[in-house]
Amino acid sequence: MVKRCHFLKCYCFGVLVLAVLGYFYILEIKKSPLLNPKQRIQGHATKIFIPFRGQDGVSPNTALSAASNTSNVLSQPDRTTTLKPRTPQQSTITAVVIQPGLQTPTAPGVSYEKYLVEYPHKYHFLINEPQKCEQEKPFVVLIVPVAPHNRPDRDTIRSTWGSERLVHGKEVRLFFLLGSSNVKAEPLQQQLLQESKEHRDLIQSSFKDCYNNLTIKTMVMMEWLKSFCSGASYAMKIDSDMFLNVPNLVYMLLEAPRTNYMTGLVVYGSAVLRDPSSKWYLPVDLYPEERYPPYALGLGYVLSLDLPERFIGASRHVKALYIEDVYLGLCMQYLGILPSNPPSGTHFNVFPVAYSRCAFSNIVATTLLSNMNLMWLWKDFTRPGPHCLFKPDDA
Template structure:
């Protein structure tokens, strides 16, 4: 009977010790959290020793055998939501041409955002308007801007891009996920690159990959354009903010509360003087990012107090496709191309062949 009572007392003492140690452990843990101590380190150093005092050495060996988990493999940036954009943010260039502008001193830089897998568009552009490297005595330089491809085949595609970069030396790739909702990131990375590696040029044009560009007309316009605080293209005014959730361009009130956007140049193709990239990147630190990239630049321009200006001719930039004719294309700067079976290589070859484009203002074939 005495033996049983002694055992009960001993068990009670052991239980009290365990409870006391557990209580002290919780107090220490709360203090560590309050002091912002790295608990991941403690979890694999101190905690096993504390537990050993409470539970015995047999359990310690099991815990000490737990290895520190490997850090997760970095993955491409994914937007935190449909309408939120993580910018400013530190993105890195994976493929770069940091010396090209310094070496060739271009007057005009053409920046073409394009999907990593879309080599066909890059080939067409290089073979048509993107291949014009000298126009009216001015050096023109072409670059393609890409993000990262995700999913199956991404590693193989990255190897192909590295090979394409060696062949053409015109790819700029950063480590964000290349998708529609990240176009603002793509645009801001473009501006960062222009500021860091091409600020000595006079002008840059961001132009979509499905456009036709009349480079001589563009250079002719820029020869007489303002040298600073200049952005032009097809300028939108009083555009309504779309609140229909079914719309591709839906923006919730909590992201942008006004009913109209400020003046902005449509993203199909806009031109800017090369003093603006630095200013726009700085403005972006004060303007909440919006996933509609051309609107976001308009918001940054509004913050700077620099409204985009209309081009000298209203027909220079066209959001609706202009049917091809030598005369019609000779009068514009940029147009979206018709979605039909017209071969862009044939169009370019026909447009550049010798002879007058127009006769007495009429189409000449």
């Protein structure tokens, strides 16, 4: 009996210790911004993934160019404004909403120029494919944002997953989205014009192509989809440092909604980063909420083709932050639409999946290790034979 009492005392003490430790652990989680995947990416020990690495080749600290036409720039947001939900399943939402004629309160010595971009604005296309999409009416359009000088990246994608044209009986088309460059601008532009004649897959707009203008790049993509590709059913924006399993993408979309649909690696409750040293920092006065609304990470997301026009409309009310995927989440919030989770939690991967033919046959998209040769990978992945080998007793 004495031994039993001693055991019960030890057991109760152990439970109490675990409860106290659990309480303080929960407190630390609540104080920590670990729910922001961008901070996890930025602090990842192996540095295997840098968002938009293949898009611009420009340091994320590149400052925005000064607005050349201030009459086309909407006034700054006044404060976070509560909106009524526009779908029955969604609770009250908040967004950074533009109040025409009002200015953002700015702390002494603080400038918001590097966190906001010049959009809406009348950008024009320097290179375009205005008929291709409407004439061929693809089921899904793949759009890869890439820097003007990154011809090797474009050629690699054209020779690998971007080469797929007819998948599960559905037409797939590839386009590359570029801005303008100040580096050897005239010779480079001539090279781009020649490349366009060869491949008919370049879309170039007049905005400056740099890291902090990714939101502009994204919204120009929406404008192009609305104006020149309304006949397609879906579009996917995907970074150039990704592997895309096009058959799995098409198969997923065969069962997807045709309207109000956006999916990818959806993040919920992501903490706003307040560390000024972070490349995704936002000051409290500009965005006072502690967490972002749900949004799909910018490495690769899919949307139904009714959404580009709605995003453009929302951009007249939601100020354009420089973090492009967060900005689309704010526009979705304003519209009262929630992004959808993909059918499988392993379909979209922000950290590289270790390559094997079997593993890559079960995903839609993944970031690649920086030392991974996509040409070799594609040759191995597409060689004849089953992707996954099973033992007889596993069948």
